[in-house]
Amino acid sequence: MNSYQKEQLEALQTVRCHMADLRDELLVKLQSPLEEYFLFRKQTDKFLSDYFSTICSLSCYQNRLSACCSKDGIITFFADVVINCLKTTEAEIDQIEALLKKPNDGFKCIYLAPEGCVWLVKPIVCQMFLCDKAQEEAFSKNTRVYEQWEAFKKKQKDFTWPDKIVLFDRIESIFIAAGCSSTLMYLNKSPGLLRIKHQAGLIEINKVEGNV
Numbered sequence: 001m002n003s004y005q006k007e008q009l010e011a012l013q014t015v016r017c018h019m020a021d022l023r024d025e026l027l028v029k030l031q032s033p034l035e036e037y038f039l040f041r042k043q044t045d046k047f048l049s050d051y052f053s054t055i056c057s058l059s060c061y062q063n064r065l066s067a068c069c070s071k072d073g074i075i076t077f078f079a080d081v082v083i084n085c086l087k088t089t090e091a092e093i094d095q096i097e098a099l100l101k102k103p104n105d106g107f108k109c110i111y112l113a114p115e116g117c118v119w120l121v122k123p124i125v126c127q128m129f130l131c132d133k134a135q136e137e138a139f140s141k142n143t144r145v146y147e148q149w150e151a152f153k154k155k156q157k158d159f160t161w162p163d164k165i166v167l168f169d170r171i172e173s174i175f176i177a178a179g180c181s182s183t184l185m186y187l188n189k190s191p192g193l194l195r196i197k198h199q200a201g202l203i204e205i206n207k208v209e210g211n212v
Contacts, residue, residue, distance in 0.1 A: 001101060005110060008076065009100040011184045015081050016093060018178055025174060026086065033167040037083070037159050044127055044152050051145050055134045074109055077160070078175070078184040079168035080123040088120045128156055162187050163200045 001009065027034070085093060096111070096118050104110045111118050117126070130138075130149075139146035159167045169187040176188060187193050197203045 001103070005100050005104070007183055008110070009097065011076075011078055011081050011182045012085075012093070012097060012100065014175070014180050014182055015078075015085050018175060018180055019082075019085055022174060022178060023086070026082070026171065029174070030167065030170055033159070033170070034083075034086075037167055038121075040152075040155055040159070041121060041127065047148060047152065051138050051142075052130065052134055055137050074111075074123060075125045076123045076184060077168055077186055078182050079160075079171040079187075080121075081184065082171050082175070084119050084121045092118070092120065124156060124160060128153065162193055162197045162202065165202065169197075 095113070099110060099113065099118060109117075119126075135149075139149070157163075157166075162169050166187075172185045172188050175182075176185065183189065187197075194203065
């Protein structure tokens with residue numbers, strides 16, 4: 001395994017180890033924001049299917065015309081891992097672990113199996129990625145499609161951008177309170193995101209300085 005695979009595997013195993021104890025707390029404390037997030041994902045899934053299913057093709061990936069699924073390392077938030085585990089079975093999580101433990105000698109994403117992505121709820125970075133060519137083709141034909149996509153990108157920040165209390169930060173905080181730590185906890189470890197939280201009055205400056 002390379003360093004990226006080890007980092008991803010450690011995060012997944014941390015979530016698996018504590019999920020049984022924390023599942024009820026997550027579902028109770030975060031019921032409303034989780035429901036809102038899953039609705040957002042359902043809406044973006046339909047949008048992408050409606051407007052990009054004929055544009056984005058397997059040949060595009062195979063010919064490496066797009067960066068979609070063609071990089072070993074993709075950005076995943078700790079909350080991405082938690083949310084996916086909330087929706088998947090133990091057998092499905094076993095499959096993800098198995099992939100992470102295998103050498104990845106190709107140009108494809110480590111999470112890409114022959115049948116497609118093994119994530120049931122893909123990382124938000126993947127969900128919101130559209131290559132320039134695909135955007136140009138879809139948006140040039142219909143300005144309302146572009147406006148809807150921009151609205152989705154703005155809505156994404158309501159879950160991930162910590163200028164206010166957001167779902168991804170709340171998920172990290174529940175695991176941190178349980179004694180967990182992961183390098184994927186960007187909302188509590190990234191100096192840049194910590195500065196945003198400080199500027200929003202959500203944390204004290206000494207926490208930011210401690211992570212620079």
